[in-house]
Amino acid sequence: MRIALNARILQAPRTGIGQYLIELIAALRADPRIELELFHGWGWSREVPRAALPGYSRWAAWAKQVPGAYRIRRALDQRRFERGAHRRATELYHEPSLWPLDFAGPMVMTLHDLTHLHYPHTQPRDRLAEIRRRIGPALERAQCILTDSQFVADEISRHYGVAAARLQVAPLGYAERFHPRPAHQLRESLAVLGLQPGAYLLCVGTLEPRKNLSQVLRAYALLPAATRARFPLVVAGMAGWRGEDFAVDLQRALASGQVRLLGYQHDRALAELLAGARMLLFPSLYEGFGLPVLEAMASGVPVVLAPRAALPEVAGEAGVYIEPGDDRSWCEAVLRLIEDPAEWQARRACGLQRAQHFSWKRCATHTIAAYRKALEH
Template identity: 30%
Template structure:
């Protein structure tokens, strides 16, 4: 087979969830499949994180905007190549695709009601673009992939899809996330204390930053240890606004907020952290849950959407709307050494159920299924 994969943003410097899923999936396909030819369509960028091999070819397409790249440059290149299928990895695809289409639809959060507008024009335009494109390409998809059984059922029901059109393929986690002695040279770049909690959030309301900060203020009132809180992906002015709105400005000296943290440094920070806070209101999967668990770090995560499915029954699950529960779980870990060690051991066992290699094998099975159906 000639398999084309859209991975438009994997060469950008500041990668996020969907970019890593595409990148790690392609890397594993490159390892396990030496028979088929792969053509990876990307936009030029500074981080050339994928190398070509005998049967994996990188095709760079220049275009000024993402919509033009996806709707004009990509289908033109695919038409010229004539692969057996095109796999688009990030929720949208060309409205006119000249070959069978496989779509990874990570979630349909952008189709659901939202609490507020996006914090940037780029995010707002992306939200409108996805809402415009997705309904128009569904009928053209030979197969739709999503990342959890929760999301699979939600998408199937909301979009009225035939059961056989959509399937769940779990994400994995990078194997450099392992238990190790915390690298102080890396940790010190982001936080000046060895005793800290770690929260990976952003301005998306679903990440629950406001309630995490409120819960942390309650924790500080009751803890004798008073560990600092390292916050990734949030700028100081945004944090200041949240603190002022909740009248908890007094906790700011305990907060550290370095902004974006490169993936290569996350393993050291997970290992250095006492616990990882991930009480989101809505996740279609939650790769950071696995990353932290793989490092032997207890995780406090939400009891909604796909998080219980990924974290499992033995995880510390909280109602993300109840700040008291979040604070209580932090204090419980702090005051119960046996529970803490149980959570360390549980997480290390739980992550054995997930791997990028398993993801790649599932994708390869889908590619073969689509190609056989379309070309027999």
């Protein structure tokens, strides 16, 4: 199968969709039946860049200043994509994000979530307008639609009327770097950050309202002073949209000296941060999957999370579920996992077992099934 995969998203810093694409490409290439060509906007290649490509920040600044920037870039991409796909005798096109380019043959798209419906205020105005204009026709045109979870598949059927037969659930996996690590392997790298293995709480995610960081800040403030002194709260994630919504809460917390904002973390640094945490706090209000939850479980780290969207589908019985807004219960859950070693150990063991149900090989198998379905359509 000669597959064209749109890899333009890899020009951005690697958050969830970027990690999905990197790991899926590697898993697909392990199958000898798949010939994969990557389209990256200005051209094609077989190679995957190791980090965000230069110029992404310039594009972001340009997009904010130029009306219709998304349409202009899309028109340029479309022209280059058509020429390249024709030369490569592409049999099928896979779009891993929201709006596919035009392609004369079969097309598969991955729809990770419906954030644009539930939280439209978290999207730049021009981008939201483009999503709304293109998402309906794209879903009609796709022979098969991949989703990360059954939750999102059900949402797509409900909101867009897509038949279940055209949907293929392909749960995500976790990279090999996410695994339990003994304290002595982590001390040096964590010491640079002023942290000790097993002696901090961790939040991971882009800083935007949907991630509900304020929930954790409020619950953390309720912890006894002695506990906060022993267990600082570490927040890892790049700035997102509408960060001003919780900027006051965050600045107040940072001023205390017990909350630390690390910003975006690259692959190895994030894996070490997760492995060294006492627990992951993940209060997100909406996720199509929730990759940090799986990565934490694979690292042997218990997770306290909101029972929302696809998160229970990922964490299963391993998760400690607390409703958003219940600050006292969030605080009490954190205290239990700090003060009760047996509870912590039980959650850790359950998470490690749960993580074994997920792999990028399995994700690739479901993806290839979608390719076959599209080619037979």
